Amino acid sequence: MKIQENISLKAYNTFGIDVNASFFAEVRSKDDILEALKFAKTKKVPILILGGGSNVLFTEELYALVLKINITGIKEIKSDDKTVLIEVGSGVIWHEFVLYSLEKGLSGIENLSLIPGTVGAAPMQNIGAYGVEIKAVFQSLEAIEISTGLTKTFLASEVKFGYRESVFKTSLKGKYIIYKVSFNLSKVHAPNISYGDIQTVLDQMDQATATAKNISKAIISIRQSKLPDPKVIGNAGSFFKNPVIPVDVFDNLKLKFPTLPGYPNATHVKVPAAWLIENAGWKGKQVGEVGVHKRQPLVLVNYGNGKGEEILALSRQIQTEVHAKFGISLEREVNVVNSKNLIQV
Ligand SMILES: Cc1cc2nc3c(=O)[nH]c(=O)nc-3n(C[C@H](O)[C@H](O)[C@H](O)COP(=O)(O)OP(=O)(O)OC[C@H]3O[C@@H](n4cnc5c(N)ncnc54)[C@H](O)[C@@H]3O)c2cc1C
CATH class of the missing domain: 3.30.43.10 (Uridine Diphospho-n-acetylenolpyruvylglucosamine Reductase, domain 2)
Known part of the structure; x- marks a missing residue:
């Protein structure tokens, strides 16, 4: 090395x-x-x-x-009638693993097609898209404890997955380096196409059969039309999480802002951060070399020579104005890296 x-x-x-x-x-x-x-x-x-x-x-x-x-490395460990257990090196590109699974006729991660990044980072924030999160297929991971150099295996229950959350972003932040992740993929395809425009795009593509490969193609097409390509314009996908607020708070807001969308679960309502940012007047705004994307306001962008501090300052201004207008605090999804939050060994 x-x-x-x-x-x-x-x-x-x-x-x-x-x-x-x-x-x-x-x-x-x-x-x-x-x-x-x-x-x-x-x-x-x-x-x-x-x-x-x-x-x-x-x-x-x-x-x-x-x-x-x-x-690197993708290895099949064992298989039965319904599932295959696969072990993947943490540096493998996530989308390459998705393509591998499709080639093998497996399903479970097709909805997570084209998410940038590596397999090792995927459990960190329980990556998710189009109604699926990796917790659904996660079996275990192996990691090295930074302070001791010892190896530890984490099962799903120990990783404590939440919405864009895991124990590695909370109590074990900065304590482990993930070097291998194992997933249970399915030989029996159970399509998940209820989210967003997947069915519409399948129809438009003349590929109405919701096979894992077709779902992947549809999602790739949707993502390419909606999200800026980092190779063309610098960005890190969604900059903020979608806030999750109590039902009564949502109901009160809805009286004042009747078009506010919300996705309820038993106790709370998830509100699209993109709607809040757009309705606070930030969609498409540019400040010097950085700005808010013109189609997807949840994505902050670097037009070329922007600095990290400028993007951070912009994000804080958005947080302040969204809070002033809606009383909702936007939480960052992106990890800010500075000299104060590096890992001391
Ligand atoms: C265009 C675009 C679209 C995106 N869409 C989505 C989406 O739909 N859903 C979603 O969930 N995310 C999305 N993201 C965010 C991003 O792709 C994911 O968070 C991804 O998992 C990050 O992987 P990475 O390898 O790039 O991690 P990095 O950015 O390199 O690291 C992220 C964090 O994980 C830590 N880390 C990385 N690898 C390891 C390891 N092996 N062991 C321990 N810690 C580690 C880093 O220190 C850092 O804190 C998107 C990003 C972009 C640019």
């Missing part, structure tokens, strides 16, 4: 923010991780774990060792 010095992270984050890291190593195995941790301990330098960089916002130059996770 090679440790490089003074490396620009511009190519390693989908916002395209140009900050430097003092040290940078691509880790391809568990041993590489242990070696990198030893280096960081000896040099007394904090670390940053980086997958595809599609859910991070760098706001400062980083005196840190960046561990770019590049652990």
